[in-house]
Amino acid sequence: MFRILKKDYQSNARCGQLSLNHGIVNTPVFMPVGTNGTVKTFLPFELEEMNIQIILSNAYHLYLRPGDEIIKKAGGLHKYMNWKNNILTDSGGFQLFSLSRLNKINDDGIIFNSHIDGSRHNLNCENVIQIQKKIGSDIMMVLDHCTSSDTSHSDALKALNRTAKWAELSKRFYNKNVDDKKQKIFGIIQGNLYKDLRKLSVEQITSIDFDGYAIGGLSVGETKEQFKDILYFTADLMPQNKARYLMGVGTPEDILLGVENGIDMFDCVFPTRTARNASALTANGRINLNNNKYKEDLLPLDENCECYICKNFSRSYIRHLFKAKEITAGRMTSYHNIFFMKKLMENIQKSIYNNNYKSFKNDFLKKYASLKN
């Protein structure tokens, strides 16, 4: 399901193609986040128009609301939300630890109270596969035991071993219960910020035959140096021939780092969240429309952008909408920012094909840092 089409000469960057149940995904790819089965402010056709080939949603969130049964009844999430291209669902491992009130965790699973209404639930490595089967995810993620960055080595090791055990059970359950193997499944590498544990986790998880492997537990509050260090170290140990997914990343800067280390897939709320906070991504860096200097600025958000918003609306107008607390402001800026990320990924792909990824990256970053708000 994953083919590498081109490798960069000077780095580990590569271009590839995922063949999924709802079409081809060209990599490196950025997946817009639609946690609740909607990419915030968008109608799905707008993402299709931009040629977004895959979005991310979240099994934990959808299980709690609207519920996996109604999604199944609707014919799966694609039909429920009217989205034609691919969907990867995170299992919700991360959200279970960050959002819910945990009650009990052991090898059998996680008992927790919903962050929405406090109701009691039980998720384990098997029923999260069932849920993702009902959702109709094109890529399922296994359940993992996440840990915070201040976790001790021994606790991180325990979580790691549980993650490995769950991964094994997940794959076995998947093999038996998911008839349609067009639904793919990825394992998740953990190990906190300990290199020996990352190494162990890579060995544990990649010994199981998943369709792809993700790096979890990064971009969760560690320093930039720690992020780089663990990313480089972990990515280097991962198998070449499978898709590599860096979860929860990221900004243009972090994506460029990831690509350089052979990462194929990314997801992050960054472009849509920052948009709703009046920040637009431009080739020269982020601009904050709340800044008074844009009051009479009749230029588009990004002068060289060809998106619908940039062709039709000015910074001054969109700023006015933000000031007036108009929903359309966030809608316009989200549209532009997702377009910007898509364009960035296309340019990354082109540069890899043209054997000039490193110079593309340096030029991009130099320009991207040029604007001081």
Added chain:
Amino acid sequence: MFRILKKDYQSNARCGQLSLNHGIVNTPVFMPVGTNGTVKTFLPFELEEMNIQIILSNAYHLYLRPGDEIIKKAGGLHKYMNWKNNILTDSGGFQLFSLSRLNKINDDGIIFNSHIDGSRHNLNCENVIQIQKKIGSDIMMVLDHCTSSDTSHSDALKALNRTAKWAELSKRFYNKNVDDKKQKIFGIIQGNLYKDLRKLSVEQITSIDFDGYAIGGLSVGETKEQFKDILYFTADLMPQNKARYLMGVGTPEDILLGVENGIDMFDCVFPTRTARNASALTANGRINLNNNKYKEDLLPLDENCECYICKNFSRSYIRHLFKAKEITAGRMTSYHNIFFMKKLMENIQKSIYNNNYKSFKNDFLKKYASLKN
């Protein structure tokens, strides 16, 4: 600029056509409200797709934010907001009395503090024309002195005479200062809930040669009976050959009453505001998506609706988005509700052409009352 094309045999309902600077408007028409130069949740092209021929904006709001000068610099509101069809701007008379902290009002104008930042401003019947000239409104409204429904007869009379004086000065100022007479100007009839004052106001305002006449000061908190009574009485006194605009109205029920009394134009926040509160308009009445019974309802908002939302999304899904506080929920429901209002107006027009307005009205209202949430 206004032609009557068909009169109903059994009522005062009529079909007509306004020829404005940004195209034809078929009447009776409902104008979606875009107070701040945006119809909430929409991009303008979506309204154009529905063949919305005119929207309403507000000179008072736009003067305060973003400012009439930046709109002028952008080439007018049409260009600033990227809207191709017509714009009617209310002067803001109503908002001056309902929103701002008034400081002083006399025949020379109104000194007030902005509801946004408390800054001090001075508006009068002449500079609101200047502002609307800069905005590039296709129809300008004169400044009027609004009164609340508990105003005494003598105070209402004073406000009325001031409104008449301002109307006179407005028209004179318009004649001298607005070169492009493609920008039309409407007078506003006031008189509170006093019939003698309504009669006097009709005489005062229609003696001035405006392009159309509006009924102001209704739908501001009076009882349904008072609304009907004053509407019937006032509309009946107004000239036949000019467009009649019932300001701030309304719901399907009130629009049907207005049309029956020869009203040609309506505006109201109702369809978009109610949409953001999870209420969708259907042929069988309003449905509130927060209601638990829609949790697993895979029907569209309105089974017989042909709008993009109804063709692609279910009540269950849109309800889920409301529950998850997703912006897209209000966006989808607003789209549907504006489409519903547009369709209602088209059906009203058809029924007038077919000489069966009364039976159309009765059938519509019977069905519209059939659903009990």
